[in-house]
Amino acid sequence: MSVSGVDAGPLLDVRDLKVAFTRKGRPDVLAVDGVSFTVETGETVGLVGESGSGKSVTSLAVMRLLPERGVRIGGEVHFDGDDLLTLPAERMRDIRGKDIAMVFQDPMSSLNPVVPIGIQVTEVLKRHQDLRGDAATTEARELLARVGIPDPTRRLKEYPHQLSGGMRQRALIAMALACQPRLLIADEPTTALDVTIQAQILELLKELVRDTGTALVLITHDLGVVAGVVDTVHVMYSGKVVESAQRHELFADPRHPYTGGLLASVPRLDAPRGASLHPIPGSPADLRPWSQGCAFAPRCANQIEPCVVEQPVLEESLGRSLRCYNPLTADEEVPA
Amino acid sequence: MSTAEAAETDRSTVEVPGEPAAAEATRDEQVRHRREIRQEDVLLSIRGLKVHFPIKSGIVVDRQVGSVKAVDGVDLDVPRGSTVGLVGESGCGKTTLGRAVLRLIEPTAGTVSFDGIDIAGLADEDMRRMRRRMQMIFQDPMASLDPRQSVESVLTEPRRAHGIEGGQSKGVSELLDLVGLPASAASRYPHEFSGGQRQRIGIARAIALEPDLIIADEPVSALDVSIQAQVVNLLEELQDRLGLTYVVIAHDLAVVRHIADVVAVMYLGGIVEQAASDALYTAPYHPYTKALMSAVPIPDPVVEDTRERILLTGDLPSPANPPSGCRFHTRCPYRQPTRCDDERPALRDMAPGHTVACHWAEQIHAGVITPRASAVVEAAVRDEPPPTRVPLPGDPTTTTLGPPPGV
Numbered sequence: 001m002s003v004s005g006v007d008a009g010p011l012l013d014v015r016d017l018k019v020a021f022t023r024k025g026r027p028d029v030l031a032v033d034g035v036s037f038t039v040e041t042g043e044t045v046g047l048v049g050e051s052g053s054g055k056s057v058t059s060l061a062v063m064r065l066l067p068e069r070g071v072r073i074g075g076e077v078h079f080d081g082d083d084l085l086t087l088p089a090e091r092m093r094d095i096r097g098k099d100i101a102m103v104f105q106d107p108m109s110s111l112n113p114v115v116p117i118g119i120q121v122t123e124v125l126k127r128h129q130d131l132r133g134d135a136a137t138t139e140a141r142e143l144l145a146r147v148g149i150p151d152p153t154r155r156l157k158e159y160p161h162q163l164s165g166g167m168r169q170r171a172l173i174a175m176a177l178a179c180q181p182r183l184l185i186a187d188e189p190t191t192a193l194d195v196t197i198q199a200q201i202l203e204l205l206k207e208l209v210r211d212t213g214t215a216l217v218l219i220t221h222d223l224g225v226v227a228g229v230v231d232t233v234h235v236m237y238s239g240k241v242v243e244s245a246q247r248h249e250l251f252a253d254p255r256h257p258y259t260g261g262l263l264a265s266v267p268r269l270d271a272p273r274g275a276s277l278h279p280i281p282g283s284p285a286d287l288r289p290w291s292q293g294c295a296f297a298p299r300c301a302n303q304i305e306p307c308v309v310e311q312p313v314l315e316e317s318l319g320r321s322l323r324c325y326n327p328l329t330a331d332e333e334v335p336a
Numbered sequence: 337m338s339t340a341e342a343a344e345t346d347r348s349t350v351e352v353p354g355e356p357a358a359a360e361a362t363r364d365e366q367v368r369h370r371r372e373i374r375q376e377d378v379l380l381s382i383r384g385l386k387v388h389f390p391i392k393s394g395i396v397v398d399r400q401v402g403s404v405k406a407v408d409g410v411d412l413d414v415p416r417g418s419t420v421g422l423v424g425e426s427g428c429g430k431t432t433l434g435r436a437v438l439r440l441i442e443p444t445a446g447t448v449s450f451d452g453i454d455i456a457g458l459a460d461e462d463m464r465r466m467r468r469r470m471q472m473i474f475q476d477p478m479a480s481l482d483p484r485q486s487v488e489s490v491l492t493e494p495r496r497a498h499g500i501e502g503g504q505s506k507g508v509s510e511l512l513d514l515v516g517l518p519a520s521a522a523s524r525y526p527h528e529f530s531g532g533q534r535q536r537i538g539i540a541r542a543i544a545l546e547p548d549l550i551i552a553d554e555p556v557s558a559l560d561v562s563i564q565a566q567v568v569n570l571l572e573e574l575q576d577r578l579g580l581t582y583v584v585i586a587h588d589l590a591v592v593r594h595i596a597d598v599v600a601v602m603y604l605g606g607i608v609e610q611a612a613s614d615a616l617y618t619a620p621y622h623p624y625t626k627a628l629m630s631a632v633p634i635p636d637p638v639v640e641d642t643r644e645r646i647l648l649t650g651d652l653p654s655p656a657n658p659p660s661g662c663r664f665h666t667r668c669p670y671r672q673p674t675r676c677d678d679e680r681p682a683l684r685d686m687a688p689g690h691t692v693a694c695h696w697a698e699q700i701h702a703g704v705i706t707p708r709a710s711a712v713v714e715a716a717v718r719d720e721p722p723p724t725r726v727p728l729p730g731d732p733t734t735t736t737l738g739p740p741p742g743v
Contacts (some may be wrong), residue, residue, distance in 0.1 A: 224633030228640035279565035
């Protein structure tokens with residue numbers, strides 16, 4: 001496995017990615033609007049946002065898994081020197097599953113219900129590593145064992161419905177890891193799971209990142225999941241990144257009113273009963289296009305005049321990026 | 337505990353606008369006072385409740401070959417005016433318990449007495465009338481509202497069903513006002529609203545008949561994170577204004593800690609631990625509660641990096657064939673060679689108002705029995721090397737951003 005990407009720049013470099021869903025006779029829907037981020041080898045990057053923020057579409061666009069029709073994609077996605085968006089489909093198929101693998105939210109709907117787990121895992125090995133027969137089965141068994149599935153020999157013959165939710169997610173992770181990908185994209189990998197199983201899966205992902213050096217893009221709506229796992233966090237709102245920072249910085253000192261608002265509105269397990277919650281007014285559905293200023297402005301307590309006139313740009317300063325005219329300041333706890 | 341302190345101080349830095357602190361304090365005090373005086377007045381009392389679903393087999397003759405013991409012997413008291421939280425993982429029976437209380441599912445055994453009346457023995461028509469006083473809020477507001485029914489119709493239907501005109505019920509505009517929706521919402525249809533607003537409609541429907549008890553089954557889990565707090569606050573506000581009693585069923589422990597006075601933790605059809613909310617979270621006795629708490633991610637990297645985590649192995653056993661003895665023994669990191677496998681522990685009082693179903697609760701609490709080493713993920717193991725690029729959290733000088741040019 002070559003790790004030549006280390007010196008040649010980031011492993012994954014997404015530049016100004018735009019995804020628009022086109023509709024006949026109606027204006028396009030810009031689901032992702034100029035998203036840029038990089039992922040280094042061995043780094044864990046979190047994309048955080050609510051439904052409709054464009055986090056999943058971003059990952060699907062990177063993997064080129066969006067349908068050809070009805071979608072316009074702009075920008076560049078550099079992976080190890082290649083622009084994934086312009087690669088021939090044939091070449092992309094080689095990369096997908098081998099160099100970049102993906103784990104989806106709902107393990108039941110991403111596994112084929114009528115094919116045993118073993119065949120689904122060996123399929124990846126056959127396609128990308130040219131393993132056949134016993135060699136493939138042995139490898140598949142080892143993969144299942146590695147992700148913590150007890151009795152892998154028996155599980156290989158079983159169908160997805162015979163596995164529990166956590167077990168299925170482990171099987172999916174095993175498939176994703178089959179070819180030792182250099183980049184793993186996990187889209188809400190624990191959202192469908194119970195907390196105790198979620199803890200197991202997150203622990204597994206962390207262990208894999210540590211042991212194999214694979215880079216991980218973790219997409220989630222759960223700030224708690226991000227807090228314990230990732231290195232860098234990108235907070236998305238309405239198709240744009242509004243704030244990016246190292247996780248310690250972001251949580252200790254959120255600057256974007258949306259990030260601050262999210263943190264203040266989530267009940268924390270370690271907060272005493274009755275600690276007040278401060279919800280963000282409105283809902284993500286109250287979208288306004290970025291062309292008319294900041295999309296978050298209608299819900300923002302920090303709104304000032306420029307916010308509704310011109311859209312803020314993402315500015316970088318001291319290792320963090322922020323898209324806001326009137327950010328929270330470090331000592332300002334209660335915005336006016 | 338230093339982590340708790342860290343969390344405390346950290347929380348204060350992310351506070352966003354709200355009511356002035358003083359007003360908040362008096363409100364809190366009132367709430368506490370109100371709760372104390374009602375402590376002894378039990379509105380809902382559940383004793384030995386069982387709900388078993390038959391498993392049938394055979395094509396011509398249905399033979400019962402077993403049963404899924406969804407709820408298997410639950411005792412629970414809900415004081416008037418308080419909030420009781422039911423937490424547990426999927427399949428633990430919390431939803432079935434909630435539905436059995438309203439007799440939306442017929443209990444197999446046990447009694448449910450509501451305001452002194454045993455509702456398990458009520459005739460259908462009497463039960464229907466009784467439901468005016470006990471309402472439910474469902475998880476998915478889209479699925480629980482008829483897409484072809486206007487909001488006005490949704491909110492007046494309960495009255496029509498119970499043959500009430502005016503008097504004992506609230507008008508549509510009053511209801512909408514209570515849940516924070518504009519009066520113009522009355523003529524609109526569910527699809528015109530966002531998820532949070534739909535849940536508000538569901539709540540308005542539940543309070544339309546001025547019930548005493550509301551069972552809220554996962555009231556916020558289908559909502560976006562930024563919306564959840566709105567609905568949680570609304571529920572609390574309505575409780576204060578209308579004197580409601582809540583049973584809140586949720587898998588999100590943080591939400592339950594926030595909203596509930598008393599929390600009951602369920603595992604495989606039974607309650608394993610029950611205590612006042614803060615007591616349960618600060619000093620859990622039962623191994624399952626401990627594991628559950630340690631599994632909940634906290635949105636604070638400092639806490640996440642320093643806390644110890646107890647990982648459970650495996651999955652929930654099938655409720656059709658629950659393990660013998662303590663139901664949790666197959667996954668318990670504290671399992672002992674005696675008693676755990678063959679003797680089902682009963683709920684015992686460990687502290688005032690704190691009951692635990694574990695044979696070894698005292699020894700575990702005293703630290704005499706420790707968890708299997710393999711089950712504990714030490715903070716140090718999970719910790720990555722200290723991030724060098726990151727300035728110290730809370731250091732304001734390193735992270736102050738100037739206003740963008742031109743503003």
